[in-house]
Amino acid sequence: MVDANLDGLRKTFNNGNVVAVDSIDLHIEEGEFIVLVGPSGCGKSTTLRCIAGLETPNDGKIEFGGHDVTELPPKDRAVSMVFQNYALYPSMTVYENMEFGLKMRGADRETIDERVRWAAGIMEIGDLLDRYPNQLSGGQQQRVALGRAIVREPAIFLLDEPLSNLDAKLRSVMRTEIQELQRKLDVATVFVTHDQEEAMTMGDRIAVMNAGRIEQVDPPEVIYHEPNSLFVADFIGSPEINFFESTFDGSDTVDTGAFGFDVPSEVATELSSGLDGRDLVVGIRPEDISLAPLGEGVIDTEIQVLEPMGDTQILYFDIGDSRIRAVVPSAQPIGENDKVGLSVNWENVHFFRPDGPSVVKWRKATDEGVNTDQELRTDQRAGNQ
Numbered sequence: 001m002v003d004a005n006l007d008g009l010r011k012t013f014n015n016g017n018v019v020a021v022d023s024i025d026l027h028i029e030e031g032e033f034i035v036l037v038g039p040s041g042c043g044k045s046t047t048l049r050c051i052a053g054l055e056t057p058n059d060g061k062i063e064f065g066g067h068d069v070t071e072l073p074p075k076d077r078a079v080s081m082v083f084q085n086y087a088l089y090p091s092m093t094v095y096e097n098m099e100f101g102l103k104m105r106g107a108d109r110e111t112i113d114e115r116v117r118w119a120a121g122i123m124e125i126g127d128l129l130d131r132y133p134n135q136l137s138g139g140q141q142q143r144v145a146l147g148r149a150i151v152r153e154p155a156i157f158l159l160d161e162p163l164s165n166l167d168a169k170l171r172s173v174m175r176t177e178i179q180e181l182q183r184k185l186d187v188a189t190v191f192v193t194h195d196q197e198e199a200m201t202m203g204d205r206i207a208v209m210n211a212g213r214i215e216q217v218d219p220p221e222v223i224y225h226e227p228n229s230l231f232v233a234d235f236i237g238s239p240e241i242n243f244f245e246s247t248f249d250g251s252d253t254v255d256t257g258a259f260g261f262d263v264p265s266e267v268a269t270e271l272s273s274g275l276d277g278r279d280l281v282v283g284i285r286p287e288d289i290s291l292a293p294l295g296e297g298v299i300d301t302e303i304q305v306l307e308p309m310g311d312t313q314i315l316y317f318d319i320g321d322s323r324i325r326a327v328v329p330s331a332q333p334i335g336e337n338d339k340v341g342l343s344v345n346w347e348n349v350h351f352f353r354p355d356g357p358s359v360v361k362w363r364k365a366t367d368e369g370v371n372t373d374q375e376l377r378t379d380q381r382a383g384n385q
């Protein structure tokens with residue numbers, strides 16, 4: 001077991017004109033499962049390839065177990081990598097694919113056979129060893145790729161969007177299997193995905209990447225409940241968070257343009273010290289918006305679209321220039337074009353600077369939360385009645 005450390009990692013392409021990875025610092029603990037998540041082109045796969053030795057960083061250092069491996073070739077790094085397209089050799093059987101890396105390292109026949117059959121047993125593909133890749137389903141090919149990676153007993157296990165070619169049901173199954181495999185191996189693992197659901201369900205910690213940088217590294221529940229930037233709040237969560245471009249009067253009132261509300265003194269203090277001017281962005285997750293009788297919420301509006309989701313339904317409203325989402329129980333008897341009032345679970349409201357950083361979360365400022373039934377000023381605008 002070893003840990004891995006990235007110190008000031010930077011990787012550019014096209015003679016420095018394209019910055020793929022921009023001064024990343026990241027420590028991966030022994031046995032930790034960490035997920036790199038972000039949109040396409042944010043640098044997560046390039047980061048993984050630098051860890052594997054498939055790309056050489058322009059600056060920075062990579063250490064495994066305290067040893068500098070920045071200049072070592074992949075074969076000397078004791079890493080195993082699973083690629084998005086599995087990268088199986090089509091002319092080799094499953095057994096031959098799985099033994100290939102060990103043969104290249106000069107392992108003896110007895111060791112090779114023992115390791116291949118051990119890995120095949122873990123991945124439940126022992127009956128597929130004589131087949132060729134084109135005779136396997138996508139899920140079976142994925143298991144072969146994972147089996148080939150673990151026969152080496154890697155110090156670091158790397159997975160680059162390994163589930164993206166599978167259907168939704170199989171992806172869910174393989175997520176669980178990869179987590180169980182990682183726990184059995186107890187090896188530091190870096191998993192790259194653009195799928196926030198995979199990130200939230202699999203990682204001990206999540207590193208959210210944007211434009212070559214890591215915006216936040218934290219356990220999933222912290223990433224979700226305490227995002228440190230507009231980008232993280234927007235990227236993590238489905239349906240996505242609602243944002244209201246707002247102003248703060250410097251005392252206790254926030255005005256979203258569609259409705260206004262008063263904040264506790266603790267929140268007002270944080271806003272006064274954390275904002276540069278009056279402008280801010282209010283973030284409210286869809287599950288923190290509920291329905292209220294007309295005239296009794298913060299605003300009355302009309303349901304534009306209703307999406308049934310089983311035990312819940314997603315409601316869409318047009319408020320001002322924004323499309324707003326709420327998640328409510330499916331048992332509520334409502335339909336499209338119905339007029340409803342909206343209430344907010346205020347203690348879960350987030351406040352951000354317009355340029356991105358988080359200023360404060362209501363609940364965090366008030367420590368023990370607030371009474372969500374407290375009187376709040378409703379300031380509805382005529383255009384949104």
